[in-house]
Amino acid sequence: MCGIIGCVGRGDETLDTLVHGLSKLEYRGYDSAGVAMSGERLSLCKQSGKIDDLRDALSKTSLSGEVGIGHTRWSTHGPPTDANSHPHQDCGGDVAVVHNGIIENYQRLRDELVAAGHTFTSDTDTEVVPHLIEDALAAGADPEAAFREAIDQLEGSYAIAAIVAGTETIFAARHDSPLVLGLGEGTTYLASDVPAFRDFTDQVVYLADGEFARLDASGWEVTDSDGTAVQKDVDTIEWDPEETGKSGYDHYMMKEIHEQPRALRQCLRERVDEMAGTVDLDDLGDLSPTGVQFVACGTSYHAALYGAQLFREAGIPAQAFLASEYATSVPPIGDALVVGVTQSGETADTLSALRAAEKRGARTLVVTNTVGSTAARECDHAFYIRAGPEIGVAASKTFSSQLAALNLLVLGMTNSDEAREVINALRELPGDLQRVLDESRAEEVAQMYQDAGAYFFIGRGLQFPVALEGALKMKEITYKHAEGFAAGELKHGPLALVTSETPVFAVVIGDDEKARKTVGNVKEVEARDAPVVAITDGQTDVHRYADHVLEIPETHERAAAVLANAHLQLLSYHTAAKLGRNIDKPRNLAKSVTVE
């Protein structure tokens, strides 16, 4: 869960370009960072902490060179120390390597290298790579052959870039971890993700698994594992890198929460036709699944739970699985369509589950925010949520857009009596959500309960995933204990946790059996003296049992889930802000989890 970058051909600005790129990749991990520059000798600087710590360290050293690589790290092997930061070097200091991913056979390789006399200075899996290259160089291989020889010995996932003293070249390879080239005028970049160089170019080339790249002053070449040149398509990135600025908000998360009405408009644009009562699913074709299995992690898993319920309501058997569980114990798939939900399209667990399904012959579809991502390229079909870049580590707008996109998917694939009603509600959703953002009293509620010992969230039916997501958001950014429960499940155990110190947030929508039963659960909680906050459209009398009400406009229960969730996002945000948490970069978490 790291980010790598490389740059050739920017002359004196190479170092600044690398550091700038790393700052743009900081969302991928941020417990240490480093850069290495090549010339006759390599020069290197790395530092635990944030990119700013690296900047301070760089101001005290003199690095120069016109070819360089850099890395921002999130610990998987070994604590975040200077020694464990990338780039890593060989014994002689002539090779520097940055790596994203996990080398699974590193222990065996390391034992062999140590036995052969190599000295290791870190706890990382990555460090085997420079030593392997050093061995091959010592055996007489040229730098490119040495790099290939080293890569051939690796098992696991990696995007790797290496430089060797005396060569003005970057060697790179990928397997199961993202790597993309950026093509500027006379300059070539490589990175884990486009934002790293998007300020300089919009022309990109995505590397496929097993491919190698060589970048030097004369340009770039991609080759396959045999060394044969591969013709690559050059893609143009259309989104605006400046969307990554905070534009006056204190945190990206708040900016992204407020971007939701617009993100939803983009998701729905030209896909829904209210007059005709139809949904157009781009060019997905006729998938008409007889069953659906969702695979996803974290927030996306909550969206998947919601999506599975929509399919079931349409009469199609559907289940949501945690991708990490699915990948290692694949259930019988039959004819089911396997649908991955992943914001980044790079979530390793989800990719692994999708690959496991594909291996068994299943048709796969990904619902993602990232065009050109690994999932989008590997799956049979991709459906984009069009939320725009999300920088805050805790997902906000992408969850709302996932819910909207899943509605479109279900409407487009099934025949529903409710289609018109749902389409109508979806078109009203941006305006309704703006209303919640304008009028929410979540900040007052956050103020009231910022010192609570724990937070519980309950909901039924489509509001159950909302309860889970509300709790996850609270955990992620406030570091407080929070749990989401199916409302009816409370009395089967969790009620024992409920006290006057634990506010319970109940999502109560509509006035049907589900809503009335949830009101019953609210009464159980109230009887234990727990403070109750109802998130409701006011159709039941839940306000009589609640200490506070967060109101949403009346709409279809599917759209209501998005609106109720917006209050809970604001609740977590304001609680975290009052507690002084690092909202955009919570401890121990990274945006795009590219390791399993």
Added chain:
Amino acid sequence: MDIDTAVVLAAGEGTRLRPLTRNRPKPMLPAGNRPILEHVFDALVEAGIEELVAVVGYKRDRVQNHFGPTYRDVPITYVTQHKQLGSGHALLQAREAVDDAVLVLNGDRLIDAETVSAVADTFAETGDPSLAVVERTETSRYGAVEMHGDHIENLVEKPRDGGYRLINAGVYAFSSDIFVEIEETPRKEGELALTDTLERLIDHDRVRGTEVDGMWVDATYPWDLLTVAREVLSRGRVVEAARSDGVWIADSARVHREAVLQGPVVVGQDCEVGPDAVIGPNTALGSNVTVRSNAVVQDSVIDADTRIDPGSTLVDTVTGQDVHLGASTVVPSGPADVQVGTRIFEEQRLGAVIADRARARGNVSFTPGSLVGPNARLGVGVTVRGNVAEGAEVTR
């Protein structure tokens, strides 16, 4: 143009535009179907400004959220004026974001690039504080100016008597000394107006005026948005694709082939217009507006997310965002007497002003000149007369 930075003042609510400013400041109200501020930014970008500084305050997230970090590739820096203590105080907030000469503009008035350039050029030639002046027959709402040659000799805020011809257009060019000048200006009742600083400078005979004849449009009261829309449409200042003369329709909008669009009219992104609906002339639909079958919308400004159900008729009407008008809503135009606070504006051409998220169930009629507050609920068959307060429920 030597100046590359512009500070745009967008922190004030614009209370005379109530009830439309309930959820956003005046610069974010629609000129046609885009915010007024977007037109101001257009003029600046077209004049070659490379850095925008927006002073925001009242409901600032609406501004920040709409524009984000850039507008037409020009970066925007946001500075917050936490308390609205006058235009001079607002400009002072931008001090840290500015390091050289600047243009200063009000974010709530439509201007064009020529006006911006003219003021910048005068400043470049003289190095003196410069401002644009425009000729108006009616000067009593504005700051009138008296000039001798290109020197401003006097500034009279909202003159009671006639005899003035020129007004301050609210487009200025200053060196960075302006911040010191503002600081040295004594506050009046805690407030710091930019014009007070200007008056001090005028006393030292240092302020230049540049008379311009470009677009200069201001909305003082809610119904002025109708005139503003006409002006914007007549000048073709819209971003949607032109389908025919005076008819602009966003690519993502769905307009039924049996609908009639009478130019000038603009239909924004994601709109749906049903069969036999008649839209226009002089009408702007914001994004995601729905006009259903057989509805007639004429000489009106309909803001984003608003729904107009079948068989409704709206004339000379301004709606806020997310207004729902049920089937057979009728808003005829009139010359009407409109009451704002304790003042009566006689003989205004106005159907109705219906603020954000008001809901009219079916068959609601409005007498001309009605003002409906945000979140008001109008029951089936109600006749609205005069003013309806925010959140009020009206039943028959």
